[in-house]
Amino acid sequence: MFKDDDLIAEPGKKFSYTTHGFTLASAVLEKASGKEFKKLVEDLTFQLGMRHTTLDVNKRxxxxxxxxxxxxxxxxxxxxxxxxxxxxxxxxxxxxxxxxxxVDNSYKWAGGGILSDVADLLTFANAILYRYPSSLKIIVAETFVSQN
Incomplete structure (x- = not known):
């Protein structure tokens, strides 16, 4: 889809949010886990008790x-x-x-196709902060890159 596109910047030099970036990250998660992204989201939301979080599926x-x-x-x-x-x-x-x-939005679920409510978002944030602190270290390290 975007393999022939030029990079926005050299890796680690600049941060730029893109849906494509999260789509790529979801493909990496699928490959590493051997599970579909949908199953990964369902498993995580179940484990965390996030009962009001779901993928944006138009069929229901x-x-x-x-x-x-x-x-x-x-x-x-x-x-x-x-x-x-x-x-x-x-x-x-x-x-x-x-x-x-x-409209099939499954291709962009990772970049903006997850529906939730405030309570579940708080549950997710707390899981990153307290349940999976190593994830927070990775997020913070990747977020604070030079913006020169």
Whole structure:
């Protein structure tokens, strides 16, 4: 996907967040563990008791999922406004709640496809700080690189 792209900087010299970077990290995790990223996330969230954290999968209705914000600027006569999808869910012609047409976001789960709530995020942060302190050392060491 991005193997022929130029590097942003020499490794260790600059930090730059990218979804592709996290996608690559998830591929490394899969290779090292022999498990799919989905299974790794499910195992970790189960072990930590993070009951409100899940991968962003469009096939099921997820309780308390926030709606995406969209502004309708124009509604053409040819398009029925009722059938246009402005959130994760829509009402069909029988006014039953259903998922919008699926978009497969699994390729970017690691870079921004995990849904959670504040309590579970706190649980995750505490796990890094107190349960897996060696992870914190790695994160801090990699975060504080020269920005010259």
């Amino acid at each position: 209705v997820i309780p308390n999922r926030t709606k995406q914000v969209a502004i309708l600027l124009f509604c053409y006569v040819e398009v029925s406004c009722d059938s246009v999808c402005f959130s994760y869910y829509m009402r069909n012609d029988k006014h039953t709640l259903e998922n919008c047409p699926e």
